[in-house]
Amino acid sequence: MTELTTLTKDGPIATLTLRRPEVRNALSVDLLNDLHARVASLGASSDVSVLVLTGEGRAFCAGMDLKAVVDDADAALRLLRSLADLTLSLRALPMVTVARVNGAAIGGGCGLACVCDIAITHADSRMGFPEVDLGVCPAVVAPWLVKKIGAGRARRVLLSGGLMSGAEAHALGIVDHLAPDAAGLDALCTSLTTRLATGGHLALLATKELLNRLDNSIDTPVLHAGAELSAAIVASDETRAILRARLKG
C-alpha cells in the first residue's frame, strides 16, 4: 500500500486519512484506488463501530484532480466511475461513518462528506459544489446531497455553485455538528465518536443498514449514469476551455 492514505484503529474506532496534503488531498486515480482498498478491508472489520474519514494538512479534500484528465476523456470517465464506486462502497460499509471535515471540502470532496452518515466541521472551513461555475455537472455527488439535505435545498446548492463556510453548511444540513473553530474540531470528533461507540454495536450496524435500505442508498445504476453524464460534460469543448484556463491560472 502506498502512502496516499493511512488507516489506524483505536478499539472500535478506525480513522482513514487522505494523505496528499500538497494538492489538498485532491482525488486522483491512485488515491481513489488506495481508498477502494482501504474501504474493502474495512468491510471485513466486524469489530469496528465507527469510521472517521479525514484529510491530512489543511484541507479535507479539494475534489477531483481534474488536471490529469482534462485532455483525456477516457481517463475522466475512469476517474468519475471510480469516485462513483467509492461513494457506493463507502456508503455500504457496515459501521457508522463520520466525515471529519478538517478544512476545504470541495466538489467531490464535499460529496464524500455527504456520503458519510455524519459530517462534522468547524465554522471556518470552506465547503461546497462549485462544479457549475467550472462548466462541470456534479452528477455523481448530486444523489448524495439530495439524500443528505433534500431535493429542494440540493437543487439550490448545486445550481448556485460557489463555496460556503462550515457554519453555512451546518445551517443547510450538509454538516451535522459544528465546532466553533479549527482548534475545537478534535474535541468535537472525540466526543462524537466516543458516544457512537458506546451504543450497542450490533444495534448501530442494524440501524445503519436499515437507513441505507430506506433511502435506496446503493443505487448503482444512477451513480454510474451520473459518472457517464459528468464525464461527457467534462469532455465538451466549453468545459474543457474553462477548465484549461482555470487549471493553468
Place this chain on the structure above:
Amino acid sequence: MISFEPVGEVAVLRLDRAAKKNALTPAMLRDLVARVAGCASARAIVLSGVGDVFCAGFDLTLAKDDDGALAVLITELASAVRALRDAPVPVIASAHGAAIAGGCALLCACDFVVADAASRIGYPALRLGISPAVSAPSLASVIGVGPARCLQLDPGVISGEEAARLGLVSDLMKTGAECEPRAIVLAAQLSRKPAAAFAHTKGWLNRIDPLCDDRSSEDGLRASLAGVGGAEQRRLLAQVWSRT
C-alpha cells in the same frame, strides 16, 4: 395575460391581471407555457406578478356556471408546472404579497423563490373542496414529504418567513417591493454560469428525483381531478357564490 420583459439575458414573465390579483385562467396558464417555451434564447427566467400580489390562485368565477372549467384549470396548471421545471435555465419566482393555491403550485416548480416575510402562502382551496394534490409531488420534492403533508392538508396559509424555514422560499425579503428586483439580480447571477453544465445539472436533478417524474405528476393531477364536480365540491363552491 402574461407580460414579457427582457432584462439583459433574463426573461421576466409576469402574471398580468393585477385587478384580479393575477388570478389564473386557463388562457393565462396556456400563455405561460407558451412563453416559457418561447424563452429559448433567455439565460434565466423570472416568474413574477404585476401589482402587490404574485398570485391569488385560480379565478374561480370561471367555475361558477361551468363544471368543466375547474378541471381545465387544474390540468393547465399541471402543464405549467411541468414547463417551468423542465426549462433548461434557472427559474426564479418573485412570490411577493401572496402565492395562494395555484400560485403556490407555481412556486414549487421554480428553482429559487424570493418572497417577503409577510407573504401569504398555502393551499386554502381545500376549504372549497378542491384538492391541491396536483401540487403535492413538486411541493414534496422541494420541502420533503413530511412538511408537504402538513402544508397540503392544512387549509390555512403560512407566512413567507415560515415558508423560508421550510425551504419553500430560498430568499426572504422584508417587503414585497424588494422581491422582484432581488429575483432579477439572482437570475442575472445564475445566467452567467456555463449554460450546458447548468442545463445538464438541472436535468439530472429532475431525473434522479422520483417526485419529478411523469408518474408522480400524473398521480397528483388525477387526485386533484377526482374531486372535481363531486357533490362536496359543488356544495362548498356554491357557498362561496352565495356569500358574494
